[in-house]
Amino acid sequence: MILSGRTILITGGSAGIGLAFALKFVELGNTVIVTGRHESVLDEVKKRHPKLHTIQSDVADPAQIATLATRVKIEFPKLDVLMNNAGIMLHRNLTAPTADLAGLMTEMNVNLGGVVIMTSAFIDILRANKGTVINTSSALAFVPLPSAPIYSATKAAIHSYTQSLRFQLEETGVEVIELMPPAVKTDLAVDIAEGGGITLMTTEEWSSNPLRPSRRVSSRSVQGRQNCSHSCAASPPVSSTGSSGRPLRSWCRLWSDRS
Ligand SMILES: NC(=O)c1ccc[n+]([C@@H]2O[C@H](COP(=O)([O-])OP(=O)(O)OC[C@H]3O[C@@H](n4cnc5c(N)ncnc54)[C@H](OP(=O)(O)O)[C@@H]3O)[C@@H](O)[C@H]2O)c1
Numbered sequence: 515m516i517l518s519g520r521t522i523l524i525t526g527g528s529a530g531i532g533l534a535f536a537l538k539f540v541e542l543g544n545t546v547i548v549t550g551r552h553e554s555v556l557d558e559v560k561k562r563h564p565k566l567h568t569i570q571s572d573v574a575d576p577a578q579i580a581t582l583a584t585r586v587k588i589e590f591p592k593l594d595v596l597m598n599n600a601g602i603m604l605h606r607n608l609t610a611p612t613a614d615l616a617g618l619m620t621e622m623n624v625n626l627g628g629v630v631i632m633t634s635a636f637i638d639i640l641r642a643n644k645g646t647v648i649n650t651s652s653a654l655a656f657v658p659l660p661s662a663p664i665y666s667a668t669k670a671a672i673h674s675y676t677q678s679l680r681f682q683l684e685e686t687g688v689e690v691i692e693l694m695p696p697a698v699k700t701d702l703a704v705d706i707a708e709g710g711g712i713t714l715m716t717t718e719e720w721s722s723n724p725l726r727p728s729r730r731v732s733s734r735s736v737q738g739r740q741n742c743s744h745s746c747a748a749s750p751p752v753s754s755t756g757s758s759g760r761p762l763r764s765w766c767r768l769w770s771d772r773s
Contacts, residue, residue: 515646515689518543521592525573525632526600527566528555530700531650534721535597540565547590549573549582549600573600573628574620583635594645596636597693598629601650603665603702618664625668630675637688644687649676651694696720 522539526532527548536546540563547567550556556568567590571582586593602624612618629649640647655673658666673692680690697703699714708714 515595515648515691520595520646521545521547521590522595522597523547523549523586523590523593523636524597524599525549525571525628527597528552528559528568530702530717531695531698531720532597532599533559534717535599536566537563538721544595545590545592547586547593573598573632574623576631579628579631579635586636587639591639592643593636593639594643595648596632596640596645597648597650598632599648599650599693600628601625601665601668601702603662605661605705606663608663621664621668625665626671626675629672633679640688641683641686646689646691647679647683648691648693649679651676651692653694653696655694 517539520539522536522544524532524536524539524546527536527546528550532548536548539546545567546565547569548556548559549569549571550559551570551572553570556570559566560568569582569585571578573579602621604621606618633647633649639645649672651672652666652669654662654666655669658670676690676692683690697706697712697714698720699716703714706712706714
């Protein structure tokens with residue numbers, strides 16, 4: 515991926531990993547637009563980082579995505595990178611029925627639906643500008659966190675969807691990247707305790723060089739799957755789950771603490 519002179523839209527860029535990438539991309543000489551659900555948070559981000567462009571938009575709402583796409587295509591016709599980063603993680607007990615059946619779909623609508631609908635809404639401009647799609651998955655696509663079963667399933671789906679997208683766009687000049695971040699201390703990961711093989715890094719540590727993978731992990735080494743490598747800076751869970759299984763056990767503890 516060319517890392518300067520791009521026009522980059524990052525969903526969920528008002529905090530955490532998305533904001534760290536946004537600031538790094540600005541530093542590298544790109545025009546960066548970030549979205550999030552909360553206007554007040556975006557206003558604060560804009561105040562602290564005036565070079566960032568901010569637009570309120572919820573990736574779980576197709577109407578808001580349509581409005582965002584219309585506006586971005588007019589205001590930023592050179593848009594050539596879409597980073598589908600917005601995501602939420604909810605811890606759920608699947609062993610008992612819930613009264614909130616619709617609520618079971620919340621992560622599906624943000625983590626999976628948001629990526630699929632955003633990609634469709636921007637695919638014309640990305641093709642026209644021979645751009646890049648970056649989808650943020652997780653190592654939990656391969657080793658699920660039992661306390662966050664739907665989150666883990668959405669990330670497995672993003673991994674699969676990204677592979678198909680890459681195949682379909684092969685002849686179009688659009689590059690498709692799957693980003694699999696390590697465990698990072700953000701609001702999303704606030705409930706994940708360190709120890710027992712789990713280490714969380716800060717966004718500052720990662721953003722000192724977020725674009726350099728610390729190691730390459732082949733999915734073949736994870737589950738004997740087809741040859742497909744990911745840019746993965748994971749310490750947990752993929753790299754350290756294998757022989758000892760300790761991180762998975764720690765996460766199961768998180769699960770049993772909650773049930
Ligand atoms: N942290 C980790 O250890 C880790 C590891 C692997 C993968 N990831 C993935 O990395 C991505 C970023 O996670 P993070 O840890 O940086 O989370 P975070 O700190 O909680 O930030 C999430 C960002 O997404 C926005 N957001 C949430 N729901 C949204 C929606 N419906 N529409 C638009 N924006 C929305 C949030 O802003 P608002 O709340 O204002 O909307 C915020 O800007 C996620 O896809 C996550 O699954 C994280």
